[in-house]
Amino acid sequence: MINRILKFSxxxxxxxxxxxxxxxxxxxxxxxxxxxxxxxxLLLPVEIPSWLLLxxxxxxxxxxxxxxxxxxxxxxxxxxxxxxxxxxLRIISPRDGYEPGAxxxxxxxxxxxxxxYTSFIILIHHTALFYLEVFRFTDFFSTMLRVxxxxxxxxxxxxxxxxxxxxx
Amino acid sequence: xxxxxxxxxxxxxxxxxxxxxxxxxxxxTTGNTYHNTQIVKEVKGLTSGIDVxxxxxxxxxxxxxxxxxxxxxxxxxxxxxxxxxTRENLQFIPVSDTNYKQQYQFTSAEVINNSVTRxxxxxxxxxxxxxxxxxxxxxxxxxxxAGVIVxxxxxxxxxxxxxxxxxxxxxxLKSNGYFGSxxxxxxxxxxxxxxxxxxxxxxxxxxxxxxxGYSAIFPEGIMIGTVSGFEKSGGDFYKxxxxxxxxxxxxxxxxxxxxxxxxxxxxxxxxxx
Numbered sequence: 001m002i003n004r005i006l007k008f009s010x011x012x013x014x015x016x017x018x019x020x021x022x023x024x025x026x027x028x029x030x031x032x033x034x035x036x037x038x039x040x041x042l043l044l045p046v047e048i049p050s051w052l053l054l055x056x057x058x059x060x061x062x063x064x065x066x067x068x069x070x071x072x073x074x075x076x077x078x079x080x081x082x083x084x085x086x087x088x089l090r091i092i093s094p095r096d097g098y099e100p101g102a103x104x105x106x107x108x109x110x111x112x113x114x115x116x117y118t119s120f121i122i123l124i125h126h127t128a129l130f131y132l133e134v135f136r137f138t139d140f141f142s143t144m145l146r147v148x149x150x151x152x153x154x155x156x157x158x159x160x161x162x163x164x165x166x167x168x
Numbered sequence: 169x170x171x172x173x174x175x176x177x178x179x180x181x182x183x184x185x186x187x188x189x190x191x192x193x194x195x196x197t198t199g200n201t202y203h204n205t206q207i208v209k210e211v212k213g214l215t216s217g218i219d220v221x222x223x224x225x226x227x228x229x230x231x232x233x234x235x236x237x238x239x240x241x242x243x244x245x246x247x248x249x250x251x252x253x254t255r256e257n258l259q260f261i262p263v264s265d266t267n268y269k270q271q272y273q274f275t276s277a278e279v280i281n282n283s284v285t286r287x288x289x290x291x292x293x294x295x296x297x298x299x300x301x302x303x304x305x306x307x308x309x310x311x312x313x314a315g316v317i318v319x320x321x322x323x324x325x326x327x328x329x330x331x332x333x334x335x336x337x338x339x340x341l342k343s344n345g346y347f348g349s350x351x352x353x354x355x356x357x358x359x360x361x362x363x364x365x366x367x368x369x370x371x372x373x374x375x376x377x378x379x380x381g382y383s384a385i386f387p388e389g390i391m392i393g394t395v396s397g398f399e400k401s402g403g404d405f406y407k408x409x410x411x412x413x414x415x416x417x418x419x420x421x422x423x424x425x426x427x428x429x430x431x432x433x434x435x436x437x438x439x440x441x
Contacts, residue, residue, distance in 0.1 A: 054188055068286070070288070072196030073192075112390065
């Protein structure tokens with residue numbers, strides 16, 4: 001148990017640092033800004049109680065908000081992601097259910113499963129985040145374009161990071 | 169009572185979710201004015217230490233560019249000094265004259281945290297109220313307009329970048345003096361949009377766009393950028409695309425500009441509104 005808490009704390013710190021130091025400085029073509037810190041929410045154990053998941057999501061978003069200087073923006077998007085995660089897991093659950101104590105990992109349930117799972121949550125998170133950031137509907141379609149482009153890159157980077165994580 | 173408890177037990181996730189979203193939205197809506205949130209100021213003090221380290225490391229890679237820009241600016245300033253000195257000698261202007269009053273004061277500061285990737289970008293400066301920074305002071309890079317200070321703690325201040333949907337500055341075409349309002353459209357970090365220029369005005373691609381000084385924040389004639397394209401927008405106005413002179417991705421050293429006569433101007437304007 002302690003081991004697991006330590007492991008996830010380490011992942012948390014690494015992902016936040018990676019986001020703040022590397023990915024926040026990326027801007028391809030003026031549209032794409034990947035947010036890979038959501039991966040932390042994706043990786044938490046399947047059996048985690050929902051209330052704890054929500055609180056962790058809020059804390060993760062709040063930490064990002066402190067670094068970005070945008071009170072409440074990341075927090076609300078990440079809480080939404082944490083809220084839909086149990087439903088996402090239920091909808092795409094494998095035929096014989098989840099193994100007790102398993103992490104939602106690409107190497108247990110396969111690339112296709114992980115891709116659907118990640119895309120679902122990332123799209124919801126990014127949609128909430130980008131529209132909250134603009135906070136108006138005047139540039140509806142250009143914001144939508146940014147959501148889609150950034151989501152694609154976030155998903156690619158998260159899958160790459162998942163490979164790296166397993167490689168260690 | 170029992171029903172209530174059952175209800176709470178059944179929907180506890182939804183309730184926690186709604187409470188947390190409520191907190192976030194409260195922060196989001198009250199925090200939009202940004203400088204009013206005491207929390208952000210307090211917390212910014214905590215992360216500023218980290219920001220400084222990151223910037224120190226990053227600046228090291230840009231030393232060549234920074235040096236070049238500084239030496240360029242130095243030489244142009246030396247030219248100005250030389251011009252002023254010769255003129256003074258010729259005309260015998262006494263500096264102790266009571267009519268001679270400096271209006272703008274420049275202070276240099278370093279950008280320790282910056283972003284261009286968001287829709288509402290802010291950057292942090294390494295000087296605060298202790299070093300004489302105050303809200304509504306203008307910030308310019310050595311190339312041109314960069315932003316406006318919106319919040320100060322003791323040793324740090326936060327400036328709203330020109331790359332912020334809420335940023336508006338009064339700007340004019342240098343060639344003919346027609347002025348309009350300049351803002352960012354949230355698309356590319358290299359371009360801003362100058363609107364409210366009437367369609368009978370003639371200008372060309374490459375014309376300089378500069379500040380007007382009407383707002384009592386920016387001094388008159390600070391470079392913003394050059395015209396790179398235009399289209400007719402509804403009504404009788406042009407929508408002019410302006411290539412920004414300041415490269416916001418390389419923002420390192422800036423000057424903060426304080427207007428010493430601002431209070432006087434605003435008080436006078438207030439009487440007639």
